Amino acid sequence: MSSTYGEKIKISIFGESHGGGIGVVIDGLPAGEAVDMDAVLAQMARRAPGRDKTATPRRESDLPRVLSGLLGDTLTGAPLCAVIDNTNTRSQDYGNLLAKPRPGHSDYTAYVKYRGANDIRGGGHFSGRLTAPLVFAGAICRQLLEKQGIRIAAHIYSVGGVQDVPFDPVSIDNALTERLSRSPFALIDESREDAMRAEIEAARLAQDSVGGVIECAVTGLPAGVGAPMFDGMEGAIAKAVFGVPAVKGVEFGSGFALAHLRGSQANDPFRFENGRVVTVTNHCGGILGGITDGMPLLFRAAVKPTPSIAQPQQTVDLQTGENATLEIHGRHDPCIVPRAVPVIEAAAAVAVINCL
Amino acid sequence: MSSTYGEKIKISIFGESHGGGIGVVIDGLPAGEAVDMDAVLAQMARRAPGRDKTATPRRESDLPRVLSGLLGDTLTGAPLCAVIDNTNTRSQDYGNLLAKPRPGHSDYTAYVKYRGANDIRGGGHFSGRLTAPLVFAGAICRQLLEKQGIRIAAHIYSVGGVQDVPFDPVSIDNALTERLSRSPFALIDESREDAMRAEIEAARLAQDSVGGVIECAVTGLPAGVGAPMFDGMEGAIAKAVFGVPAVKGVEFGSGFALAHLRGSQANDPFRFENGRVVTVTNHCGGILGGITDGMPLLFRAAVKPTPSIAQPQQTVDLQTGENATLEIHGRHDPCIVPRAVPVIEAAAAVAVINCL
Amino acid sequence: MSSTYGEKIKISIFGESHGGGIGVVIDGLPAGEAVDMDAVLAQMARRAPGRDKTATPRRESDLPRVLSGLLGDTLTGAPLCAVIDNTNTRSQDYGNLLAKPRPGHSDYTAYVKYRGANDIRGGGHFSGRLTAPLVFAGAICRQLLEKQGIRIAAHIYSVGGVQDVPFDPVSIDNALTERLSRSPFALIDESREDAMRAEIEAARLAQDSVGGVIECAVTGLPAGVGAPMFDGMEGAIAKAVFGVPAVKGVEFGSGFALAHLRGSQANDPFRFENGRVVTVTNHCGGILGGITDGMPLLFRAAVKPTPSIAQPQQTVDLQTGENATLEIHGRHDPCIVPRAVPVIEAAAAVAVINCL
C-alpha cells in the first residue's frame, strides 16, 4: 500500500499538504544524461496554482530543491530526491474538518483507514498539492523520452459541456505536441478558450465547480512496446493516471464508444506507408494486445468536479454522531482540469518510461 | 513484462491457445480454507464457449486439473497450480495469419515484440482462451471474499445500442448479486435478453461483431480498504481489468459522466443510517481518495467488438511487403460480452483480494 | 510470501512432493532464442536421486513436460510452464510425521504457519524434490547466459572434513567450468572423490548424515553489473541461494576469512592487463559496492547435513503433547551436497540473469 510507482524507474512520493515538505525519490534514472531544470520548472509552473482566475489564489513556492542524484545538470545514477518546502499554509481554514468529512473528499475514508491519525490539514497526503512532485518526476522522465523521439502532450478535451476538438488519431505532429506541452491552458483549438473559461466562471459564481476530460497523446513510440495481460500498456498507464486525485475514468482510443461499434468499424485496417506498417484509423488508441502498434497512443481521463465548493453541503459530524451541514471556507479552484493537464502528462511519462 | 498480478495473492497465468496446456499458479492462498470446486467449475462454465448461438461452437474441455496447493478440498498454503489441457484445436484455420495480421488483433504487435517467434496458432498467449485460468483464479478468490461478506457480480450493461438497467448505486442486495454471478447471460432486467440477442444475431448475419459494456459491483467491502495514489482501488482494479483482452475503457461510479456534472451534483453527501456512515448518492463508485467508503464499489468496462469477423478486411502481407486482403475462416463469437462477464468478475476478485 | 524469484525473468515454483505434480512458470524469457532441451535434461539428471550410493535409491522420473512458451526448440516469449509429474511415491513411509515433527526439518514450522493444513507427505512443498523445477529454470537461464559468454560452475568444496582445492580466484578457464558443470560429483581435484565418498559412506553406516560446502564461480561477467545497497549482487544471489533448502550460510570471495585480515591484505590491487582493468587478488569475490568488477564472481554456500537420519531422535508428539522419540524409515541421502551442486548453479543462474 503505497505512493510508489514503477519497476525500472521507481518513483516514491512523500509529503503532506501542511507538513514540513513534499517531494519525490526517483530511483533508476540513467547516469550521465543531462536534465534541463528550466524545462522541469516550466512543467511545474503549469500545474502551480494562482496563475489565473480559474485557479486558487493561494500561492505556493513550488521550487524543488534537489538533494541527490544530480551533479550540476547531469544525472549521477543515484536515487534523485527533490523536496518542495511547504510555506504559506493557513491551517485554520481547515479547522473543522476533523469532525465533518467533506463530501467527495478522502476525509472520511482516510479517517477510517488511518484510524484518525492522518494529517488532515489541507488534505494531508491526499492533497492535490502532492501532484507537484509527480509533475517533477514526469518532467524528468519526459526529457528522457524525448531523446528517444517520444513526446507526450495533453489538452483539455472538455470542461462541463464545452469541448475542444480531439486529436487526429492517426496524425499528430511535433509542432502541436510542443505547443500543448507548454501551454497553461492547453487546447488544440485555442478559440474554445473563452467558452471554457466562461463555463468555469459560471461554476465559480454559483459557488460550485465543474469537471472535465483530458485527452493525452504519446507519439513516437515504436511498435512492440508493452506486454500481454496485466503488464499491457493500458494497465500500466491506467495505474499511473488513476493515481492522480479526481480521475474516475480512463479510456484508450475510441474507448467506451467502441461498445457501440461493429467490428467492421472498430478494426483498424493495416497498410504499408513508405515501407512502414500503419493503421488507417486508430480506434485501438495505438495499442493491440497490450502492445504498441507504432501509431499515436491515445487516452482520455475523466476528471470529476473539484469537491471543495462553497455551497453548504450535507455531511456527518463524526464527533457527535449526528448529521450535519458543512461550509467550506478558503478559496478553491472551481475547475482543476487546466492544471491537471500537466499532471496527466506526467503520469503518462512515468508509466511509458517504465514500459520501454 | 508479464502475465502476473498481485503482491499478496500472486497469480501467474501461462499457456498458448494451441500449445500443450494453459493454466495458472496462485501463490499466497490461505492454508486451511476449503474450496468448493463445483462452484469454481460453474464459473468456468459461464465463460466457456459453445453454450448458445451467441458464442463460438468450438468446444473446449475446460476442466482444470489441480496439481498442487489443494489436499482434498482444503488449501494447503503452497502455490496452487491448475492446468487445462488443450484439445480439439484446428490449427489449419489459422494458417494464413503469419503473413497477414488480423486487424484489431495482437498479431502484428506480438510479431514485432517477439520478433516473429511467438506461437500464432489461435492467438497464442493472446487468445481469449487465456481468460479461463483467470476465471479459475478469480473463482477461488471470490470464495475467500464471500467468507468475509464481500460479493462480486457483473451484468451486461449494454450490447451495441441495447442497454440493461444499471445497478442501483446505493443498494444492491445479495439476491441480485447471487443471481447475476451464476447467470450465463447476466442481466438485471432479464426482459432485455431478447433485444440483446437480436442485436448480436444481427451482427452475426452481417458477418460482423458487436461490442458492449459490462458493469460490475463489489458489495460488502468495509470502509478503509485501499490506499492513496498509485495503490488506490481504481488503479488496482483497472490494472486487472485492462488485463482482459478487448477492454479499452474503465470507469468508476459515474465515471466519464462526472465530467459533465457540477461539484454540487457529483459530491455524495454523507449521512448516518443506523449508526453507520453512508452516502446518499454514489457518484464516486464507493471510492474516495483510492479508499473504499463502505458503499458498493461500482465500475464499468468497455469491451470492443470481437475483431475476428468473416468480412474481408484490409491488411498487409508481412512476407511480400504489399497491402493485402484478409478473410478469416473458422467460427468466432459475434459478441464476447456475455462470456466476458465472469472474466470481469474474476479480474475484480483478484484485484480486490490483493487490496484487503 | 511466495515461491517466486525475479523481476526481469520471474520464476514461480509450485508443487508438493506427493501431489499431482511439481513445476515452474518462467516469465520474461526472450522470444526467438533456442533452448537445448538435452542440456536441460542433463542438468536435471545431475540433481536426480538414485544415481549412485551416495544418493537415495528412490527413483523419480524427473522428465519435465513443457506446456507453453516453447514452439519446437524456440522460446515464444510467452510464460514457459514445465510440469514434472509425481510418480513412485510411497506415502506410508511418512505416516507418522503429522504427530512427530522431524528435527531439522520444516515439519513443525510449516505446521504452525499453515495451521496443520499443509501437505506433509514427503515434506510437501518443502521437499528437496522442489529443487528439480529450480534446476530446470536455471538450466534455461544458464543457456541464455552462455550466449553472452557468462558461465556458471560449482564444485563440492568440502564434505565433512574432506576438502577439494578451491577455485583459483583470478583465473578460471572454460575447460574447468565446462567439466564441472556436467559432472555428477563435481570436484576440481578429482583425486579427492574417494576420500569424500568414504566420508559419506561412514556417515551412512553410522545411520547418520554429513554436511558440506559448495563453491560456485560465475565467469565472463562484465564489470558494471549489479547495483548498490539492497540490489547488490551479493543480496540477489543470497536471496536465490538461501531459497535452496539446507543452505545456512553464504559468503562471497574470502567471506568470513576477511574478518581476520587487515585492509592491506584484503584490498585487491587494480592493474592493467592487456588494456583491461583486473585485480591481482580477488578477496572481494568479483563484487565491489554490489557491482561486478569483471573478475570471477565467487561464492560459497554452507549445506547442513541431511536432517533425515535413521537414528532415533528426540522430538515432541503434537497430538499427545508429550515428548517422544522418532525413528524415520525409508531411505534418505546421507549427503545431499553432490546433488545440491547443480541446484546452487541453478540458483546462481536465475539470480545473475535477473541482474543483467
Place this chain on the structure above:
Amino acid sequence: MSSTYGEKIKISIFGESHGGGIGVVIDGLPAGEAVDMDAVLAQMARRAPGRDKTATPRRESDLPRVLSGLLGDTLTGAPLCAVIDNTNTRSQDYGNLLAKPRPGHSDYTAYVKYRGANDIRGGGHFSGRLTAPLVFAGAICRQLLEKQGIRIAAHIYSVGGVQDVPFDPVSIDNALTERLSRSPFALIDESREDAMRAEIEAARLAQDSVGGVIECAVTGLPAGVGAPMFDGMEGAIAKAVFGVPAVKGVEFGSGFALAHLRGSQANDPFRFENGRVVTVTNHCGGILGGITDGMPLLFRAAVKPTPSIAQPQQTVDLQTGENATLEIHGRHDPCIVPRAVPVIEAAAAVAVINCL
C-alpha cells in the same frame, strides 16, 4: 536496480555523501503508532562517527529532519521522509579519486556502471554515510517490533583475532538485548573491550585497518513467521544485511560450521517446555524451512576491513591508462565493526518487520 527494500514497509534510501542531503522514505508505516524520536536519535548516535578513537574524527550532524509522515510523535500513515543535511564536507580530500580507483572500494565498479557520471566525492551514494538513513528506518521499525515483544540486538563477535563470547543460542534475556542495543561498543563480555581496542589501535598505527564479525539476535519472534524458498527468513535478512557496505558473508545458526557436523549433531531436538515447543539446541538459528521456530533467530555477518587505508596501494590511473600508486589522505576508521553493529540491527529490523 535500486536502494529500496521491502513490500509491506518499503524503505527507499537516497543521497550522496557530499550532495545536498541524504535520507529515506518509509512507506507503509502503521498510522496511529507513537514514535520515540529520542530513541531513534540514540540509535543514530551509535552509528555516528567521531565518538572515540576507533572512529573517524570527521563530525557529522546526523540530525534527521522529518518532513512528513509524523504529526507530533504519531505516525500519520503517509510515507515518512527524513532528511539529514550534509555539512562539514571536505571535498578536496577526494580530489584524485576520479583518476585512481581505491582498491576495495566501489570507485571502479561505479565508474563503469554509471559511465563516469556518478558523484565520487566521499564515495557518493556508496558512502558508509548512507547507512545513517538505514539506521533511522531501522530504529522506527524496531520500536514497532518491540511493541510485539520482538527485540533485536547485536554485538561485536570478533575484531581481527579477538573474540567476544557468542550468544547463548537457546536463551537470550531482555536485559542483555537491552544493554547491547544501547551500547556504543557492544560486547556480551565487556572485559574483551580492551583487547579489541588494542587490535584496532594496532591496525591504525600500522596505517592499516581490520575487519570483524557481528552477531545478531532477534528474540520474541513467534513460530510460523517466514515462508518457504525465496521468501524464507534467511533470504529476507541476507538481502537486507548484504545491503550494508563491507558485508561479505551471512550465516544463520551454526552456519558454515554445520558443514562439519553430522546430522545427529546438527538436528535440534524438539521438546515441550512449559507446554511450549522448544529446541534443545539451536544450530538452525531459529529457522527451519525458511520459517521461524520460536527460538532466537541468530545470524552473523562478516565485515571486511575498511578499504580506506593510509598505506600506499597499487591501482590504475583510468585517465592515463597506466598502473599507478595511490595514497589516500583524510582520516578513516581503522575498524568500522563497532559502528556497524547498529547498522546490522537496523537491517535486521527492516527485514523482520517485512516478514511479519
